[in-house]
Amino acid sequence: MLLKNMTTIITGCNKGIGKSLLEKFAEHGANIFACVREETAAFNELMNTVSINTGVKITPVYFDLEDPNQVKTAVRTIISHKQKIDVLVNNAGIASGSIFQMTSSAELDRLMKINFTSQILFSQGLSRYMSRQQRGSIINIASVAGILGNAGTLSYGASKAALIFATKTMATELGVNNIRVNAIAPGIAMTGMFDQMDEKARNKMIGSSALQRVAHPDEIANVALFLASDLSSFITGQTIRVDGGMI
Numbered sequence: 001m002l003l004k005n006m007t008t009i010i011t012g013c014n015k016g017i018g019k020s021l022l023e024k025f026a027e028h029g030a031n032i033f034a035c036v037r038e039e040t041a042a043f044n045e046l047m048n049t050v051s052i053n054t055g056v057k058i059t060p061v062y063f064d065l066e067d068p069n070q071v072k073t074a075v076r077t078i079i080s081h082k083q084k085i086d087v088l089v090n091n092a093g094i095a096s097g098s099i100f101q102m103t104s105s106a107e108l109d110r111l112m113k114i115n116f117t118s119q120i121l122f123s124q125g126l127s128r129y130m131s132r133q134q135r136g137s138i139i140n141i142a143s144v145a146g147i148l149g150n151a152g153t154l155s156y157g158a159s160k161a162a163l164i165f166a167t168k169t170m171a172t173e174l175g176v177n178n179i180r181v182n183a184i185a186p187g188i189a190m191t192g193m194f195d196q197m198d199e200k201a202r203n204k205m206i207g208s209s210a211l212q213r214v215a216h217p218d219e220i221a222n223v224a225l226f227l228a229s230d231l232s233s234f235i236t237g238q239t240i241r242v243d244g245g246m247i
Contacts, residue, residue, distance in 0.1 A: 002229035004029030007083050009126065011035040011065070012092025014043045016191035017141060020217035021089055022046070024225050026054040033078050035061045035092070065092055065118040066110070075125030085130050087228040090119045091141040093159075097152045097201075107155050115159035120166060127170075131177040138174075139227050140167050140183040141220075144243045147185060152201065160185075164239050171237030180236035182227050187243025189215040210245025 008030045012018040022034055036043055039062055047058045061077055063070040078085070093115045096107055123138060130136035145153045146160030164183050171181040188205045206214060223242050226232050 001029040002225060002231065003087070006030045006086040006228075007033070008087040008089065008228065009033040009035065009061075009078060009085060010089045010091060011122070014040070014046065017186065017189060017217045017220045018091045019046070020221040021091060021224055022058075023050055024218065024221040025087075025228070026050045026056045026058065028225060028229075029054075029056060030087070030228075031057040031059075031083075033059050033061050033081075035063065035074065037064050037092075038062055065114045065122075068118065068121060071118050071121050072125065075122060078126065079129050084133055085126060085136065087137045087139070088123065088126055088130075089139045089141065089224060089228070090123060090163075093119075093141070096156050097198075098155065099152055100154050103154050108158075111155040111159045112162070115156070116162040116166070119163060123170065127174060127179060130179055131174070134178045136174075136177075136179040137228050137232075138170065138179065138181040139224050140164075140181070141224075142167070142183045142185045142239060144185045144187045144241060144246055147239075147241070148246065150205075167239060168237050175236060180227075180232070182232070182236060183239040184220060184223050184227070185239050185241045185243065186220050187215060187241070187246045189217055189220060191217060205246070208246050209243060210247075213244060215242065215244060 003025055008025050010021050010032060013022040013034045014036045025032060051058045061074050063074040096111055140163050142163045143160040145157040146164050167181055167183040174181055220242055223240055
């Protein structure tokens with residue numbers, strides 16, 4: 001029970017890595033603000049099942065990262081509950097693939113807004129609240145695409161590279177308030193994004209990893225659990241690659 005009685009915020013927790021984060025954090029005793037874009041019957045069922053099985057409180061928060069006003073409203077909604085905030089996991093994001101010369105300005109703008117700018121806005125509002133507590137952990141879910149620079153990943157990789165850089169700056173500035181900020185850079189994982197990938201590109205990525213396989217989302221969630229807990233109390237400003245040894 002590494003997160004017992006802690007309050008966590010997780011974005012994009014209706015599927016993939018986010019779903020594993022929701023289940024893993026609840027399993028370890030965290031009460032959760034579960035952030036997704038819209039309400040669905042499937043997500044309501046997921047929250048109810050997880051809450052019943054673990055005994056934790058799960059509060060849904062609905063907003064679209066593409067709309068800055070909705071992001072700010074979500075921050076105010078969470079703070080209005082007047083609960084301590086121990087952990088924030090910026091997991092939500094979108095993927096896109098196109099070669100450099102065919103990448104449109106609209107694609108660049110959308111990827112940067114959702115994967116970077118709105119993540120920063122969300123973190124700004126919540127970190128001010130966390131600073132008054134003099135404690136907290138922020139975890140940004142980035143990607144090895146923001147490190148490796150593979151062909152076809154310009155817009156997506158650039159947005160994740162920006163998030164990795166922001167992690168270092170946030171850690172430097174928030175450390176005085178005892179808030180740790182780290183990033184996780186997954187490689188290829190069994191998610192919806194994996195299903196959308198071109199088979200040739202998918203096989204190439206698997207072949208470039210030392211373990212020669214795809215990650216299960218739970219393996220990413222395990223690292224987030226470590227960074228959220230006091231087991232990582234002297235770790236900040238780091239980007240941990242969870243990619244099976246990609247080169």
